[in-house]
Amino acid sequence: MLRDNGCVPPPSVSDDAPRDFCGVFGVYAPGQPVAHLTYAGLYALQHRGQESAGLAVSDGDTITVVKDMGLVTNAFDSRTLAPLQGHLAIGHVRYSTTGSSSWDNAQPIFRSVGEAGFALGHNGNLVNTAELAGQTGTLSGTVTSDSDVVAELMSDAILADGEGRLSDGRDLERALMKVLPRVRGAFSFVIMDDGHLIGARDPNGFRPLCLGRLPGGWVLASETPALDIVGAHFVRELEPGEMVVVDASGVRSLHPFPADAIDPKLCLFEFVYFARPDSQLYGQTVHTARQRMGELLAEQAPVDADMVMPVPESGIPAAEGYARRSGITFGHGLVKNRYIGRTFIAPSQDERDLGVRMKLNPIRENIAGKRVVVVDDSIVRGTTQRA
Numbered sequence: 001m002l003r004d005n006g007c008v009p010p011p012s013v014s015d016d017a018p019r020d021f022c023g024v025f026g027v028y029a030p031g032q033p034v035a036h037l038t039y040a041g042l043y044a045l046q047h048r049g050q051e052s053a054g055l056a057v058s059d060g061d062t063i064t065v066v067k068d069m070g071l072v073t074n075a076f077d078s079r080t081l082a083p084l085q086g087h088l089a090i091g092h093v094r095y096s097t098t099g100s101s102s103w104d105n106a107q108p109i110f111r112s113v114g115e116a117g118f119a120l121g122h123n124g125n126l127v128n129t130a131e132l133a134g135q136t137g138t139l140s141g142t143v144t145s146d147s148d149v150v151a152e153l154m155s156d157a158i159l160a161d162g163e164g165r166l167s168d169g170r171d172l173e174r175a176l177m178k179v180l181p182r183v184r185g186a187f188s189f190v191i192m193d194d195g196h197l198i199g200a201r202d203p204n205g206f207r208p209l210c211l212g213r214l215p216g217g218w219v220l221a222s223e224t225p226a227l228d229i230v231g232a233h234f235v236r237e238l239e240p241g242e243m244v245v246v247d248a249s250g251v252r253s254l255h256p257f258p259a260d261a262i263d264p265k266l267c268l269f270e271f272v273y274f275a276r277p278d279s280q281l282y283g284q285t286v287h288t289a290r291q292r293m294g295e296l297l298a299e300q301a302p303v304d305a306d307m308v309m310p311v312p313e314s315g316i317p318a319a320e321g322y323a324r325r326s327g328i329t330f331g332h333g334l335v336k337n338r339y340i341g342r343t344f345i346a347p348s349q350d351e352r353d354l355g356v357r358m359k360l361n362p363i364r365e366n367i368a369g370k371r372v373v374v375v376d377d378s379i380v381r382g383t384t385q386r387a
Contacts, residue, residue: 021274022107022123023048024209025226026090026190028197028246029217035084038091041219041226042072047276048123048222049093052106056119058194059086063116067092067106088197088246090190092121105145113155116194118172120154122147123222124187124207132182150189153179172196173245173254180243180256186267188238190220197246203261205240208270208281211251218246223279234280240264273314273377287317294321294375302326303373309333311360311376311384319375326373333367333374334360349381356384 023045027037038055053075054067064084068075072093092107108119126132126146136152157175172193186206191198199220201209212219212232219232227234238244241257267274270281277287294317308328310319313336323330340359376384 021048021095022121023093023222023226024090024121024123024188024190024220025092025222026088026121026192026197026199026220026246027214027217027230028088029214029219030087030248032087032214032217034086034089035081037219037230038089039072039076039081040229041221042091042093044226044229044276045093045222046072048274049095052094052103053092054094054106054108054121055084055089055091056108056110056121056192057084057086057089058116058192060194061116063110063119063192063194065108065110065119067103067108069103069106088192088195090119090121090192090197092123092190105147107147109147109151111151111155113158114171114193118154118191118193120147120151121190122150122187123189123209124185124202126150126183126185126187128184146185150179150183153182154191169195169247172198176200176243177254177256181258181261188222195247198243199238199246200243200256201238201240203241203257204263204265205238206265206267208266208275208279209238210280211235211238211244218251220244220246223275225276225278228278237281269378277314277317290314290317290377291321291324294318294323295325296321297375298322298325304371305373306370307331307333307367308373308375309367311374312336314377315375318377319373322373322375328373331366333363333372335363336360352381360384 025038025041025045027034035055035057042053050071052067052069053072056063056065066080090108094107108121110119111117129146129149132149132153136149136156154175157178158171161174176198180200187202188207188209189200199209208222210221210224212227213235214232219227219230221227224234241255241262243254243256245252245254266282271286271289275281275286279286305328308319308323308330309332310316312334320330337359340355
């Protein structure tokens with residue numbers, strides 16, 4: 001819902017959802033099937049968003065955007081991907097942040113500015129969306145998300161600078177150098193025009209973004225498993241406040257933000273729950289970090305019990321750590337239906353309640369009559385505990 005002035009209002013205080021998680025992917029790889037690579041990368045990031053999926057592909061002349069509601073497998077198939085030929089692409093899986101769960105808010109977002117335009121995918125949530133929306137001068141109802149606002153600001157910056165005025169093809173890069181310092185909040189962007197792939201991370205590094213190397217190409221992704229699935233070698237995580245530009249000349253690193261704005265603070269929830277356990281963040285695997293959390297929990301909250309059991313899947317490493325440190329036997333007391341997606345990121349509480357009941361079922365003979373320590377990754381709303 002928008003205010004009369006077209007700005008996006010802040011989320012209701014009654015909405016306790018941590019609504020700023022999506023997955024982004026980008027690839028620059030001339031001569032390779034970039035649409036299929038992006039599909040595979042998004043598949044590896046499906047846990048970060050289940051409401052919509054989309055990708056944009058450039059062949060050097062035009063940018064084609066395809067997106068739809070649902071999972072990656074719902075949005076694309078071989079017939080959809082076959083005509084998407086090009087040398088660079090970006091992709092996005094969405095868990096709605098600001099803006100409703102609808103096709104209009106699916107990403108990537110496209111703007112027709114310049115010869116080919118540009119496309120943008122955003123993982124994060126801005127805190128000055130309303131202020132920025134007021135600066136765009138757009139009509140009421142035309143700005144429906146914080147990602148939309150950033151796209152409008154970039155379009156304005158390209159036009160103000162005189163699109164194509166310089167022949168170096170860096171209109172998009174210059175626009176981002178002007179726009180990004182005005183944006184506040186959590187964000188990792190993948191952005192493309194007809195010949196450039198750009199990744200950018202907020203000055204705090206709240207949301208993850210990494211760089212990988214393909215034979216003859218480069219990859220950007222929210223998490224390292226997306227690199228693994230396309231055969232890319234992990235190079236490094238982007239630094240907080242860093243912008244990386246990939247084009248025919250290679251990779252360049254830029255820093256749009258002043259030095260005093262850089263304050264690394266990766267969101268703890270990435271380690272606790274959201275990131276895949278095989279992801280690498282800050283030089284360690286998420287699985288190892290979660291096991292260590294379980295060990296510390298055993299030290300801080302020791303109990304006398306017969307069995308330690310996890311709430312699968314993300315609670316398993318922490319339960320293993322708790323059992324190892326406490327000396328209590330580790331066992332399984334819940335079975336997860338693997339055909340049910342992440343219930344945390346379902347858009348409504350009714351859907352989340354139903355999803356948990358469908359997803360988890362007890363192994364009664366394993367837990368009957370026992371003193372059980374149940375280890376979950378976190379308690380956000382208490383949906384699992386009440387089910």
